[in-house]
Amino acid sequence: MIVRWQAEARHALRSFHSSAPARAGxxxxxxxxxxxxxxxxxxxxxxxxxxxxxxxxxxxxxxxxxxxxxxxxxxxxxxxxxxxxxxxxxxxxxxxxxxxxxxxxxxxEGFTTPVYLVGVGYRAALEEDPRGKGDGRSGQRLNMKLGFSHSVFVSVPDHIKIEVPQPTKIVLSCTDKHQLGLFAAQIRRWRPPEPYKGKGIIVGNERIRMKTVKKK
Structure with missing residues (x-):
């Protein structure tokens, strides 16, 4: 009897719902x-x-x-x-x-994405690739200082145009939005932003959710 009353009560609550049932789009x-x-x-x-x-x-x-x-x-x-x-x-x-x-x-118009290097001593420069052109390479490469004991070199594909207006800013341009995002992700992979100090490689208007350091 109690179970039946609970079922009827639930049905009554549903019947008073003012919104229409959702239709499959x-x-x-x-x-x-x-x-x-x-x-x-x-x-x-x-x-x-x-x-x-x-x-x-x-x-x-x-x-x-x-x-x-x-x-x-x-x-x-x-x-x-x-x-x-x-x-x-x-x-x-x-x-x-x-x-x-x-x-x-x-x-x-093409697509353009800025890439920012945030960190003490982080900088980038565009230089000639000693391997030259071929195999999808444009003959240029990025020389980046990212806090490692060595420089990081990234070859620029022939379908990507790149500028370095500032040592901490890289501007990527391409007619293919997908390929542009892939190359930006390839650069970002070397130093993803960390959530405590915000250091790293930031692509476009990427927002970093900062965390507080746990105190002992």
Whole structure:
């Protein structure tokens, strides 16, 4: 009897809930947004990829078989999927739209990320790579002092442009946002920021959550 009363009470509480039951989303909030691109960029969609050509070069974004690309207006592209109720297609919907948008920005403006060296004696310099060009190398390398007993050398890939305006600041530029992030992570890996003094290599607007030293 008590169990039945508890079940009825729970049902009564649920019936007075004012919010409507959640519906399974069938639309990607990112994927449904149209892509507006400038006239200096040309897009050539095919069943397997979208070719993006701009002032800074040419790139392509691969497409899954269920992706649908159409031009709904001049310089306006629409991205859709065959069955938005499927979770995988819905997730790839927004991802594909973001990749195409990033490719357009990369071929027109490019991407730039600053890297900061925070620490006493930390500094960087750009110099010629003694190994020269080849195997994806640009012929330049970073010479960094990061508190070790030796210098740290990082070869610069040929698709990355790099500047060192200050000994503690490195500016990376690339037309591919993904490749830019990978190279920035490669530099950061040598001295990740530590949470007690904040020393290390900081990428972009990265925020370090500081910790207090435990006192005995």
């Amino acid at each position: 069938i639309i990607s909030n990112i994927g449904k947004k149209p892509i507006v691109y400038p006239s200096i960029v040309s897009l050539e969609p095919t069943p397997t990829a979208v070719a993006v050509k701009g002032p800074l070069g040419v790139t392509s974004v691969p497409l899954m078989p269920y992706m649908q690309i159409s031009e709904i207006a001049p310089n306006t592209l629409s991205v859709a999927v065959e069955n938005p109720k499927e979770r995988k297609q819905r997730s790839m919907w927004g991802l594909t739209r973001t990749l195409i948008q990033n490719a357009i920005v990369g071929m027109t």
